[in-house]
Amino acid sequence: MAGLERPARRAVIVGGLGGLSAAAIAACAPSAPEEPAGGEEGASSAGTETLTIATTTDVVNFNPVVGNSRSDQWVTGLMYPRLLTIAGDGTKEAELATEWGYVDPTTGYYEIRGDFAWSDGTPLTAGDVAWTLNAVKRDAPSGTFYGQLAEFVQATAVSDTRVEFTMTAPNSSLVDEIGFWGCVVPRHVFEPAGSIADFANDGSGGGWVSAGPYVLTAVQAGQSYTLERVAKYPLVEGGVPVAAKVVYRVFPDVNTEILALRSGEADVIANALPPAQVEQLRGTDGLAVQEATGLGYAHMVYNMDNPDLAKTEVRQALARAADYEAIRQVALSGQAVSTGSSPLMPVLARYHDPSITEYPFDPDASRALLQRAGYTADADGMFGLSFRLIYSLQDSVTSQWAQMVKDSSAQAGIEIRLQGSERNTYLAQTNDGDYDVYAGNFAIMDDPVLNFSLSYLPGGAINYTNVDDPALNELIAQGARATDLDEKVAVFREAAKLVHEQVYDNIMYTQNLFFAHSDEWSGFISRPSELLSIINPVSVASATKSAS
């Protein structure tokens, strides 16, 4: 640049930097869409509107058998159908499958619809279902689906619409659980990519292929995910999704989502509302709040590796040292129901046992239990018992009630030391058993066989109590084998009674979930849990914008 005068040099540098930036951004500029392909002409109910759904996280992985985040599940859920969905009482309902059950105690089957097709025109057959199941079992991807396949052996497509699979031992819940937690991916797209666990499915091979109501067409990581209506979706009235496009927009947190909803930048908030916001949004003009049944629970777990907590009386004393009703009223603004301190929550209507009642808040009873266990109170009324309670700081509700538990436990002479941590530390502590008391929650605990196995059997992935009770183990095994529903219910009620008496788990409440949307949109079909709520595929495909 020796030949240039200084002002000219400056101009070159500034212009160069600006030009580079502009060129880079220009590379991001979207091209105008081409005219839609044919196939929608006959769809009288089809609209031209875009439904914008707010979420707080990016899609991490577009492969539905790998992605675990809510956004992963929501976005890929609009493309890869599940065999079964779930009703308000936790029972499974038909989605892609029309019939399901057992051929014999160790062979399950699904009969699937014959009118589903992938968006590239390839029919969706039992071959896709069988291939998906076998590939997930073979390659062990990190998603939830693989966790359901412990007793699964192999699937076979016995016809275009029927899949049968074998299992290692009789399990009366396996067909339901695989059907609900699993999804179906297009074999002709996924198989050539090699391991299903490593396939990014990021659309780089010519876009996405969907058998749901929408297909992903554009991604701006960190900002938005645009899905367009497919030509045919048999599960929605009229056979065609109503909204022409669905856009998932990423916002930093639920408060910003609420701002976006109020300003009209978003039409629906995918995340459940914080309890404190529900009433306020109910009273806001232009917004509607819809409820979805909660299928999970919040609980405290006492680590039995701690010698004091290994004593039943100590766990019983702790269970009576929390004011559950106050917690529900204060931390959850009354938007939660008692489970009767039972893992068989009222929402699981067939299983719930009303004779099991909530632990009463009774510090005097706690003290009596501790004295019976040989502990003596000091001059301050404290028994010398001190436990470290861990919780995630990202969970604002738990953070709030953990403090209440600390205060109420002190009344019973027990010291609780709170240790809130960011999520990854909390997960590591949980995994390492590095806690005395664990506080947390599960979003979906829909099936007693699975939940009891994971929570209370030795080696269970979420057996945070470290319980190994032969009587309970036998009941769980018996329940898993039972094919008669009445027998199964009776066995699990017995097991729940044992869990309750021994305080192997302290189930505190099921939270009622509320979701906000613009009142310009209607027709949502609510399903249980935050995972499905009003943004399950059928609901999204049915949502209609009123003419303004």
Add this chain to the structure above:
Amino acid sequence: MSIAAFAARRLGRGVLTVWFAVTVTFLLLRLLPGDPALAVSSPTQTEATRALLLTQYGLDKPLVEQYLLYLAQLLQGNLGTSFTQSVPVLDVLLVRLPWTVLLTFSALVLTVLVGVPLGVLAASRRGGFLDKAVQVFGVTGQSLFVPSIGVLLLFVAGLELRWAPIGGAYSEGTYGGQWYLSVLHHLVLPCLSLTLVQLGSYVLTLRATLVDALADDYVVLARANGLSERRILWKHALRNALLPATTLIGLQLGFLVGGAVLTETVFAYPGVGRGIYEAVTQLDFPVLQGAFLMLALTVVLANTVTDLVYGWLDPRVKAS
């Protein structure tokens, strides 16, 4: 020292700085509690699945081996594959980089465009009302925190006044010229937040050096020679006062990049900063390593350019 030797020395120092940043990032990430397998998997996964994932990520190897493999990979220009997204890290970052460049560059330009006149105004009216007002503004600006100012702007300008969008980098469904306008519209609030938090220090530095410059002998001489106050201020004194301010710009780039992480998170702006936030929550080591490498390179490059520009602005530096 010749310009080539000067540049070579700066380059050598830059490479050393980048290596140091890469090593510290590598080690710090592995000191974080938890592990990536826990962060990305279902809570119902078994220990065997977790172990399988750790092997797949290469985290089962001894730390030294992991480090050497990573360095070897870097030397081949390979940033690795994202744990969570199963795609090359470079792809993950390149999609986001233009937005961070746009945001930081805009904020930098706006800072200079607003900062220089404000600094000159304050210095030329030293002790007056305007000077005091600029100083109060400068000190206040320095004490602002990106998320606070961001949330305030979102609420006031985004929700109440509806002047700007709540988040994102552009509106869906816009194309061509409309898309560019949408990009500018979405840039307003994040750029303003980032500019506001760094403008104060820039203005105060410029004011202080300009006040000093205005007391120098050459200014007295210029006045004696009958040069206009305007010419003295803008042509002579400002030229000298710009030297420390230029250094500050270079230093501030590091701050800007850090600020961009917060700004992009608050405004859901799809840049590298927002990507870092997401990768931290998922403990996606390769993406974090790649992002920090990219940021370190940017800062080193900016500082090198600042050094060179400094020499360009002040011939005495080049001569020494």
